[in-house]
Protein backbone atom coordinates (compact mmCIF):
# COMPACT_ATOMS: atom_id res chain seq x y z
CA UNK A 329 0.00 0.00 0.00
CA UNK A 330 1.13 3.47 -0.74
CA UNK A 331 -0.57 6.62 0.50
CA UNK A 332 -0.09 10.37 0.49
CA UNK A 333 -0.57 12.47 3.59
CA UNK A 334 -1.72 16.06 3.27
CA UNK A 335 0.91 18.68 4.22
CA UNK A 336 -0.93 20.06 7.31
CA UNK A 337 -1.30 16.51 8.60
CA UNK A 338 2.45 15.92 8.07
CA UNK A 339 3.20 19.02 10.17
CA UNK A 340 0.92 17.85 13.00
CA UNK A 341 2.53 14.41 12.97
CA UNK A 342 6.02 15.98 12.98
CA UNK A 343 5.12 18.19 15.96
CA UNK A 344 3.63 15.20 17.75
CA UNK A 345 6.78 13.10 17.13
CA UNK A 346 9.07 15.92 18.33
CA UNK A 347 6.94 16.32 21.48
CA UNK A 348 7.09 12.59 22.22
CA UNK A 349 10.88 12.62 21.70
CA UNK A 350 11.26 15.58 24.06
CA UNK A 351 9.18 13.81 26.70
CA UNK A 352 11.09 10.51 26.32
CA UNK A 353 14.46 12.29 26.45
CA UNK A 354 13.28 14.28 29.47
CA UNK A 355 12.20 11.14 31.31
CA UNK A 356 15.45 9.32 30.56
CA UNK A 357 17.47 12.36 31.64
CA UNK A 358 15.59 12.46 34.97
CA UNK A 359 16.43 8.81 35.55
CA UNK A 360 19.99 8.89 34.29
CA UNK A 361 21.13 12.22 35.62
CA UNK A 362 22.81 10.64 38.66
CA UNK A 363 25.59 9.15 36.50
CA UNK A 364 27.55 12.36 36.03
CA UNK A 365 30.73 11.06 34.42
CA UNK A 366 31.25 9.11 31.21
CA UNK A 367 31.21 5.81 33.17
CA UNK A 368 27.58 5.25 32.22
CA UNK A 369 28.36 4.97 28.52
CA UNK A 370 30.29 1.76 29.27
CA UNK A 371 27.53 0.18 31.35
CA UNK A 372 25.84 -2.62 29.47
CA UNK A 373 22.78 -2.91 31.70
CA UNK A 374 19.88 -0.51 31.73
CA UNK A 375 20.97 2.65 33.59
CA UNK A 376 17.34 3.52 34.24
CA UNK A 377 16.91 0.44 36.40
CA UNK A 378 20.18 0.80 38.31
CA UNK A 379 19.53 0.52 42.04
CA UNK A 380 20.31 3.56 44.10
CA UNK A 381 21.49 3.75 47.73
CA UNK A 382 21.17 7.08 49.51
CA UNK A 383 22.73 6.75 52.96
CA UNK A 384 22.51 9.54 55.52
CA UNK A 385 24.31 8.46 58.68
CA UNK A 386 26.17 9.91 61.62
CA UNK A 387 28.87 8.26 63.65
CA UNK A 388 29.78 8.57 67.30
CA UNK A 389 33.35 7.22 67.21
CA UNK A 390 33.66 7.09 70.99
CA UNK A 391 30.59 4.95 71.58
CA UNK A 392 31.17 3.37 68.14
CA UNK A 393 27.52 3.80 67.29
CA UNK A 394 26.29 4.66 63.84
CA UNK A 395 22.76 5.81 63.18
CA UNK A 396 20.87 6.85 60.09
CA UNK A 397 18.72 6.03 57.16
CA UNK A 398 19.04 4.24 53.86
CA UNK A 399 16.77 5.42 51.09
CA UNK A 400 16.79 2.73 48.47
CA UNK A 401 15.42 2.93 44.94
CA UNK A 402 14.78 -0.52 43.62
CA UNK A 403 13.64 -1.50 40.14
CA UNK A 404 12.40 -5.01 39.56
CA UNK A 405 14.63 -6.03 36.68
CA UNK A 406 13.56 -9.69 36.82
CA UNK A 407 10.88 -11.44 34.82
CA UNK A 408 8.38 -11.99 37.62
CA UNK A 409 6.50 -9.74 40.03
CA UNK A 410 7.92 -9.55 43.54
CA UNK A 411 6.29 -9.01 46.92
CA UNK A 412 9.41 -9.24 49.09
CA UNK A 413 12.94 -7.86 49.08
CA UNK A 414 15.88 -9.30 50.98
CA UNK A 415 18.74 -7.25 52.38
CA UNK A 416 21.90 -8.51 54.06
CA UNK A 417 22.77 -7.17 57.51
CA UNK A 418 26.40 -8.29 57.76
CA UNK A 419 27.05 -6.45 61.08
CA UNK A 420 24.81 -9.06 62.74
CA UNK A 421 27.53 -11.65 62.09
CA UNK A 422 29.34 -9.97 65.01
CA UNK A 423 26.48 -10.34 67.48
CA UNK A 424 27.58 -13.36 69.48
CA UNK A 425 30.83 -15.09 70.25
CA UNK A 426 29.58 -18.35 68.71
CA UNK A 427 28.67 -16.71 65.41
CA UNK A 428 31.59 -14.28 65.26
CA UNK A 429 33.27 -14.71 61.87
CA UNK A 430 36.67 -15.48 63.33
CA UNK A 431 38.21 -18.81 64.00
CA UNK A 432 37.67 -19.49 67.68
CA UNK A 433 41.38 -20.05 68.49
CA UNK A 434 42.13 -16.54 67.29
CA UNK A 435 39.16 -14.75 68.83
CA UNK A 436 41.24 -12.84 71.38
CA UNK A 437 43.67 -11.73 68.71
CA UNK A 438 40.85 -10.13 66.76
CA UNK A 439 39.23 -8.73 69.90
CA UNK A 440 42.17 -7.37 71.96
CA UNK A 441 39.67 -5.97 74.54
CA UNK A 442 37.81 -9.26 74.69
CA UNK A 443 34.71 -10.15 72.71
CA UNK A 444 32.08 -7.40 72.50
CA UNK A 445 28.86 -7.75 70.54
CA UNK A 446 28.05 -5.65 67.49
CA UNK A 447 24.87 -5.59 65.45
CA UNK A 448 22.58 -3.66 63.14
CA UNK A 449 19.10 -2.89 64.41
CA UNK A 450 16.39 -2.00 61.92
CA UNK A 451 14.08 0.58 63.44
CA UNK A 452 11.58 1.21 60.67
CA UNK A 453 10.98 0.37 57.02
CA UNK A 454 8.69 2.59 54.92
CA UNK A 455 7.47 2.54 51.36
CA UNK A 456 8.14 6.14 50.31
CA UNK A 457 6.33 5.65 47.00
CA UNK A 458 3.08 4.63 48.70
CA UNK A 459 3.76 6.63 51.90
CA UNK A 460 3.21 3.94 54.55
CA UNK A 461 5.27 1.72 56.87
CA UNK A 462 6.11 -1.83 55.75
CA UNK A 463 6.39 -4.93 57.84
CA UNK A 464 9.77 -6.62 58.02
CA UNK A 465 11.48 -9.57 59.67
CA UNK A 466 15.11 -9.82 60.74
CA UNK A 467 16.43 -13.35 60.72
CA UNK A 468 20.13 -13.16 61.70
CA UNK A 469 21.95 -11.59 58.77
CA UNK A 470 18.80 -11.31 56.66
CA UNK A 471 16.25 -8.52 56.54
CA UNK A 472 13.04 -9.50 54.75
CA UNK A 473 10.88 -6.56 53.69
CA UNK A 474 7.26 -7.23 52.68
CA UNK A 475 6.32 -4.86 49.90
CA UNK A 476 2.64 -5.27 50.72
CA UNK A 477 1.87 -5.49 47.01
CA UNK A 478 3.18 -7.12 43.87
CA UNK A 479 5.91 -5.15 42.14
CA UNK A 480 5.73 -6.01 38.43
CA UNK A 481 8.85 -6.32 36.27
CA UNK A 482 10.20 -2.91 35.23
CA UNK A 483 8.50 -1.08 38.12
CA UNK A 484 10.34 0.75 40.86
CA UNK A 485 9.82 1.25 44.57
CA UNK A 486 11.48 3.73 46.93
CA UNK A 487 12.08 2.46 50.46
CA UNK A 488 13.40 4.00 53.64
CA UNK A 489 15.22 1.81 56.16
CA UNK A 490 16.09 3.50 59.45
CA UNK A 491 18.81 1.72 61.35
CA UNK A 492 21.26 1.92 64.20
CA UNK A 493 24.38 -0.13 64.62
CA UNK A 494 27.01 -0.96 67.16
CA UNK A 495 30.52 -1.31 65.75
CA UNK A 496 32.75 -3.87 67.52
CA UNK A 497 36.01 -3.01 69.19
CA UNK A 498 37.98 -5.37 66.99
CA UNK A 499 40.76 -5.64 64.43
CA UNK A 500 38.43 -6.12 61.53
CA UNK A 501 37.16 -4.78 58.21
CA UNK A 502 34.09 -3.92 60.27
CA UNK A 503 35.42 -2.66 63.59
CA UNK A 504 37.33 0.00 65.44
CA UNK A 505 40.41 -0.05 67.60
CA UNK A 506 42.86 2.60 68.80
CA UNK A 507 41.36 5.48 66.87
CA UNK A 508 40.88 3.75 63.53
CA UNK A 509 37.37 2.67 62.52
CA UNK A 510 36.70 0.61 59.41
CA UNK A 511 33.26 0.26 57.93
CA UNK A 512 33.16 -2.58 55.45
CA UNK A 513 29.83 -4.35 54.79
CA UNK A 514 28.14 -2.04 57.27
CA UNK A 515 24.70 -1.07 55.86
CA UNK A 516 21.67 -3.03 54.60
CA UNK A 517 22.65 -4.15 51.11
CA UNK A 518 20.32 -5.80 48.63
CA UNK A 519 20.71 -9.57 48.50
CA UNK A 520 21.41 -11.50 45.30
CA UNK A 521 19.23 -14.10 43.71
CA UNK A 522 20.22 -17.68 43.05
CA UNK A 523 18.04 -19.79 40.77
CA UNK A 524 15.39 -17.09 40.83
CA UNK A 525 15.14 -16.94 44.65
CA UNK A 526 16.63 -14.46 47.10
CA UNK A 527 19.68 -16.14 48.63
CA UNK A 528 20.19 -15.90 52.39
CA UNK A 529 23.51 -14.68 53.80
CA UNK A 530 26.10 -16.89 55.49
CA UNK A 531 29.33 -15.66 57.06
CA UNK A 532 32.01 -18.31 57.59
CA UNK A 533 35.26 -17.55 59.42
CA UNK A 534 37.23 -17.33 56.16
CA UNK A 535 36.96 -15.61 52.83
CA UNK A 536 34.69 -12.81 51.67
CA UNK A 537 31.15 -14.19 51.59
CA UNK A 538 29.85 -11.20 49.63
CA UNK A 539 28.12 -10.73 46.34
CA UNK A 540 26.34 -7.61 45.17
CA UNK A 541 25.48 -5.74 42.03
CA UNK A 542 26.65 -2.43 40.69
CA UNK A 543 24.59 0.52 41.94
CA UNK A 544 24.67 4.25 42.40
CA UNK A 545 25.54 5.58 45.87
CA UNK A 546 25.06 8.92 47.56
CA UNK A 547 26.48 8.90 51.07
CA UNK A 548 26.09 11.69 53.60
CA UNK A 549 28.40 10.89 56.49
CA UNK A 550 28.49 13.01 59.65
CA UNK A 551 31.40 12.64 62.07
CA UNK A 552 33.44 14.72 64.55
CA UNK A 553 35.53 17.27 62.72
CA UNK A 554 38.94 15.98 63.81
CA UNK A 555 38.42 12.77 61.81
CA UNK A 556 39.78 12.14 58.33
CA UNK A 557 37.82 9.87 56.07
CA UNK A 558 39.02 7.41 53.40
CA UNK A 559 36.19 6.03 51.28
CA UNK A 560 34.78 4.49 48.11
CA UNK A 561 33.66 6.96 45.46
CA UNK A 562 34.52 10.62 45.42
CA UNK A 563 34.04 13.61 47.68
CA UNK A 564 31.49 16.12 46.46
CA UNK A 565 31.51 18.47 49.42
CA UNK A 566 32.53 18.77 53.07
CA UNK A 567 30.21 20.90 55.18
CA UNK A 568 31.22 22.35 58.53
CA UNK A 569 28.51 22.04 61.22
CA UNK A 570 30.09 23.23 64.47
CA UNK A 571 31.89 20.29 65.99
CA UNK A 572 30.85 18.02 63.13
CA UNK A 573 31.77 17.60 59.49
CA UNK A 574 29.27 16.38 56.94
CA UNK A 575 30.89 14.57 54.02
CA UNK A 576 28.88 14.26 50.84
CA UNK A 577 30.20 11.33 48.85
CA UNK A 578 29.20 9.73 45.62
CA UNK A 579 29.90 6.29 44.17
CA UNK A 580 29.03 5.78 40.53
CA UNK A 581 28.64 2.21 39.28
CA UNK A 582 30.16 0.53 42.33
CA UNK A 583 29.00 -2.69 43.96
CA UNK A 584 29.65 -1.68 47.58
CA UNK A 585 30.63 1.36 49.61
CA UNK A 586 33.22 1.21 52.40
CA UNK A 587 34.98 3.76 54.63
CA UNK A 588 37.85 3.94 57.12
CA UNK A 589 38.46 6.90 59.40
CA UNK A 590 40.89 8.15 61.99
CA UNK A 591 41.76 11.50 63.56
CA UNK A 592 45.43 10.64 63.06
CA UNK A 593 45.64 10.06 59.33
CA UNK A 594 48.09 11.81 57.05
CA UNK A 595 47.19 11.91 53.38
CA UNK A 596 49.31 12.02 50.24
CA UNK A 597 47.90 11.83 46.72
CA UNK A 598 49.26 11.42 43.21
CA UNK A 599 47.73 11.25 39.80
CA UNK A 600 47.97 8.57 37.12
CA UNK A 601 46.05 9.48 33.98
CA UNK A 602 42.65 10.59 35.20
CA UNK A 603 42.89 8.63 38.46
CA UNK A 604 43.82 10.31 41.74
CA UNK A 605 45.55 7.80 44.00
CA UNK A 606 45.35 8.55 47.71
CA UNK A 607 47.31 7.01 50.56
CA UNK A 608 46.05 7.46 54.15
CA UNK A 609 48.50 6.40 56.86
CA UNK A 610 49.42 7.06 60.47
CA UNK A 611 52.18 9.68 60.92
CA UNK A 612 54.65 7.15 62.35
CA UNK A 613 54.26 5.04 59.17
CA UNK A 614 55.01 7.83 56.71
CA UNK A 615 57.80 5.96 54.95
CA UNK A 616 55.49 3.05 54.10
CA UNK A 617 52.50 5.30 53.47
CA UNK A 618 54.51 6.94 50.69
CA UNK A 619 55.73 3.54 49.51
CA UNK A 620 52.08 2.42 49.28
CA UNK A 621 51.39 5.40 47.00
CA UNK A 622 54.33 4.61 44.73
CA UNK A 623 53.46 0.91 44.49
CA UNK A 624 49.76 1.59 43.95
CA UNK A 625 50.65 3.81 41.01
CA UNK A 626 52.92 1.13 39.59
CA UNK A 627 50.29 -1.59 39.99
CA UNK A 628 47.49 0.55 38.56
CA UNK A 629 49.61 1.35 35.55
CA UNK A 630 50.44 -2.36 34.99
CA UNK A 631 46.85 -3.59 35.29
CA UNK A 632 45.55 -0.67 33.18
CA UNK A 633 47.83 -1.78 30.39
CA UNK A 634 47.30 -5.53 30.71
CA UNK A 635 43.58 -5.82 31.48
CA UNK A 636 41.89 -2.52 30.56
CA UNK A 637 41.56 0.95 32.01
CA UNK A 638 40.49 1.52 35.62
CA UNK A 639 37.60 3.89 34.95
CA UNK A 640 37.13 5.75 38.25
CA UNK A 641 38.60 9.08 39.25
CA UNK A 642 39.80 7.89 42.67
CA UNK A 643 41.60 4.94 44.20
CA UNK A 644 42.39 5.00 47.92
CA UNK A 645 44.80 2.90 49.99
CA UNK A 646 44.31 3.13 53.74
CA UNK A 647 46.23 1.80 56.73
CA UNK A 648 43.43 0.09 58.61
CA UNK A 649 43.01 -2.12 61.65
CA UNK A 650 43.00 -5.46 59.91
CA UNK A 651 44.97 -8.10 61.71
CA UNK A 652 46.80 -9.36 58.67
CA UNK A 653 46.72 -8.69 55.02
CA UNK A 654 44.24 -6.48 53.25
CA UNK A 655 40.66 -6.15 52.14
CA UNK A 656 39.29 -4.93 48.86
CA UNK A 657 36.29 -2.67 48.36
CA UNK A 658 35.41 -0.71 45.25
CA UNK A 659 37.95 2.11 44.93
CA UNK A 660 39.20 1.42 48.47
CA UNK A 661 41.94 -0.91 49.68
CA UNK A 662 42.27 -1.50 53.43
CA UNK A 663 45.72 -2.69 54.48
CA UNK A 664 46.63 -4.13 57.88
CA UNK A 665 48.24 -1.65 60.25
CA UNK A 666 51.05 -4.08 61.08
CA UNK A 667 52.09 -4.31 57.45
CA UNK A 668 53.27 -0.70 57.89
CA UNK A 669 54.88 -1.26 61.28
CA UNK A 670 58.37 -2.38 62.24
CA UNK A 671 59.37 -5.09 63.08
CA UNK A 672 56.50 -6.73 61.10
CA UNK A 673 57.14 -4.70 57.97
CA UNK A 674 58.39 -6.86 55.12
CA UNK A 675 58.88 -5.11 51.80
CA UNK A 676 57.77 -8.09 49.67
CA UNK A 677 54.76 -8.99 51.80
CA UNK A 678 53.70 -5.33 51.82
CA UNK A 679 53.94 -5.13 48.06
CA UNK A 680 52.29 -8.52 47.48
CA UNK A 681 49.27 -7.71 49.64
CA UNK A 682 48.89 -4.20 48.23
CA UNK A 683 49.13 -5.37 44.61
CA UNK A 684 46.74 -8.27 45.29
CA UNK A 685 44.11 -5.87 46.66
CA UNK A 686 44.59 -3.50 43.72
CA UNK A 687 44.16 -6.41 41.27
CA UNK A 688 40.81 -6.99 43.00
CA UNK A 689 39.67 -3.63 41.57
CA UNK A 690 39.51 -5.53 38.26
CA UNK A 691 38.50 -8.98 39.59
CA UNK A 692 35.75 -8.32 42.11
CA UNK A 693 35.21 -4.56 41.84
CA UNK A 694 34.72 -4.04 38.11
CA UNK A 695 34.18 -7.61 36.93
CA UNK A 696 32.03 -8.90 39.74
CA UNK A 697 31.70 -12.54 40.71
CA UNK A 698 30.07 -14.56 43.46
CA UNK A 699 32.45 -14.54 46.44
CA UNK A 700 30.32 -17.08 48.29
CA UNK A 701 29.57 -19.54 45.53
CA UNK A 702 32.65 -19.28 43.29
CA UNK A 703 35.49 -17.65 45.24
CA UNK A 704 38.10 -19.09 42.85
CA UNK A 705 37.04 -16.78 40.07
CA UNK A 706 38.18 -13.66 41.86
CA UNK A 707 40.78 -14.88 44.38
CA UNK A 708 42.59 -17.27 42.03
CA UNK A 709 42.70 -14.73 39.25
CA UNK A 710 43.68 -11.91 41.60
CA UNK A 711 46.53 -13.92 43.08
CA UNK A 712 47.72 -14.92 39.62
CA UNK A 713 47.49 -11.29 38.42
CA UNK A 714 49.74 -10.36 41.35
CA UNK A 715 52.39 -12.83 40.14
CA UNK A 716 52.19 -11.32 36.66
CA UNK A 717 52.85 -7.88 38.13
CA UNK A 718 55.93 -9.16 39.97
CA UNK A 719 57.28 -10.81 36.85
CA UNK A 720 56.83 -7.62 34.86
CA UNK A 721 58.52 -5.40 37.47
CA UNK A 722 61.22 -7.72 38.88
CA UNK A 723 61.66 -10.50 36.33
CA UNK A 724 60.86 -14.20 36.06
CA UNK A 725 63.15 -15.28 38.88
CA UNK A 726 61.36 -13.08 41.39
CA UNK A 727 57.99 -14.37 40.18
CA UNK A 728 59.16 -17.94 40.82
CA UNK A 729 60.52 -17.03 44.26
CA UNK A 730 57.22 -15.43 45.24
CA UNK A 731 55.27 -18.31 43.80
CA UNK A 732 57.22 -20.57 46.19
CA UNK A 733 56.66 -18.25 49.15
CA UNK A 734 52.98 -17.42 48.66
CA UNK A 735 51.61 -20.36 46.68
CA UNK A 736 53.72 -23.55 46.74
CA UNK A 737 54.77 -23.51 50.40
CA UNK A 738 51.33 -22.94 51.92
CA UNK A 739 49.88 -25.44 49.46
CA UNK A 740 52.33 -28.18 50.51
CA UNK A 741 51.71 -31.68 49.21
CA UNK A 742 47.98 -31.69 49.81
CA UNK A 743 45.62 -32.85 47.14
CA UNK A 744 43.52 -29.98 45.94
CA UNK A 745 39.79 -29.74 46.25
CA UNK A 746 37.93 -28.95 43.06
CA UNK A 747 37.99 -25.20 42.49
CA UNK A 748 34.30 -24.69 41.74
CA UNK A 749 33.42 -25.22 45.41
CA UNK A 750 31.56 -22.62 47.45
CA UNK A 751 33.29 -20.89 50.34
CA UNK A 752 31.48 -23.13 52.81
CA UNK A 753 32.99 -26.32 51.32
CA UNK A 754 36.38 -25.57 52.86
CA UNK A 755 37.30 -26.83 56.35
CA UNK A 756 38.93 -23.66 57.63
CA UNK A 757 40.86 -20.59 56.54
CA UNK A 758 44.02 -22.53 55.77
CA UNK A 759 42.20 -25.08 53.64
CA UNK A 760 40.45 -22.26 51.78
CA UNK A 761 43.67 -20.32 51.25
CA UNK A 762 45.75 -23.24 50.00
CA UNK A 763 43.09 -24.30 47.53
CA UNK A 764 41.59 -21.09 46.21
CA UNK A 765 44.65 -18.82 46.35
CA UNK A 766 47.26 -21.55 45.81
CA UNK A 767 45.83 -24.14 43.41
CA UNK A 768 43.55 -21.41 42.17
CA UNK A 769 46.44 -19.27 40.93
CA UNK A 770 48.13 -22.34 39.41
CA UNK A 771 45.00 -23.09 37.41
CA UNK A 772 45.20 -19.61 35.89
CA UNK A 773 48.89 -20.16 35.20
CA UNK A 774 47.98 -23.33 33.31
CA UNK A 775 45.37 -21.43 31.26
CA UNK A 776 48.00 -18.82 30.46
CA UNK A 777 50.38 -21.55 29.28
CA UNK A 778 47.68 -23.23 27.18
CA UNK A 779 46.79 -19.94 25.48
CA UNK A 780 50.22 -18.35 25.14
CA UNK A 781 51.01 -14.78 26.15
CA UNK A 782 49.36 -12.84 23.33
CA UNK A 783 46.09 -14.76 23.37
CA UNK A 784 45.92 -14.82 27.17
CA UNK A 785 46.02 -11.02 27.48
CA UNK A 786 43.69 -10.60 24.52
CA UNK A 787 41.16 -12.83 26.23
CA UNK A 788 41.58 -11.18 29.62
CA UNK A 789 40.90 -7.82 27.99
CA UNK A 790 37.84 -9.18 26.21
CA UNK A 791 36.65 -10.67 29.53
CA UNK A 792 37.13 -7.33 31.31
CA UNK A 793 35.33 -5.43 28.58
CA UNK A 794 32.41 -7.82 28.48
CA UNK A 795 31.77 -8.09 32.24
CA UNK A 796 32.87 -4.66 33.49
CA UNK A 797 30.23 -3.39 36.01
CA UNK A 798 28.47 -6.74 35.74
CA UNK A 799 28.90 -10.17 37.24
CA UNK A 800 30.53 -13.18 35.68
CA UNK A 801 30.57 -16.88 36.61
CA UNK A 802 33.14 -19.65 36.14
CA UNK A 803 31.05 -20.90 33.23
CA UNK A 804 30.92 -17.45 31.61
CA UNK A 805 34.69 -17.19 31.96
CA UNK A 806 35.54 -20.63 30.56
CA UNK A 807 33.08 -20.31 27.68
CA UNK A 808 34.62 -16.99 26.75
CA UNK A 809 38.09 -18.57 26.68
CA UNK A 810 36.86 -21.49 24.57
CA UNK A 811 35.13 -19.16 22.15
CA UNK A 812 37.77 -16.44 21.87
CA UNK A 813 40.73 -18.82 22.12
CA UNK A 814 39.13 -21.43 19.84
CA UNK A 815 40.21 -24.20 22.21
CA UNK A 816 38.59 -27.03 24.08
CA UNK A 817 39.00 -26.92 27.88
CA UNK A 818 37.49 -30.33 28.65
CA UNK A 819 40.63 -31.74 30.23
CA UNK A 820 41.30 -28.48 32.12
CA UNK A 821 37.74 -28.59 33.50
CA UNK A 822 38.19 -32.24 34.55
CA UNK A 823 41.41 -31.45 36.38
CA UNK A 824 40.16 -28.44 38.34
CA UNK A 825 36.36 -28.60 38.51
CA UNK A 826 33.72 -31.02 39.63
CA UNK A 827 31.27 -30.14 36.84
Ligand SMILES: [Zn+2]
Nearest residue numbers: 684688707710
Ligand atom coordinates in the same frame (compact mmCIF):
# COMPACT_ATOMS: atom_id res chain seq x y z
ZN1 LIG B 1 41.90 -11.42 47.61
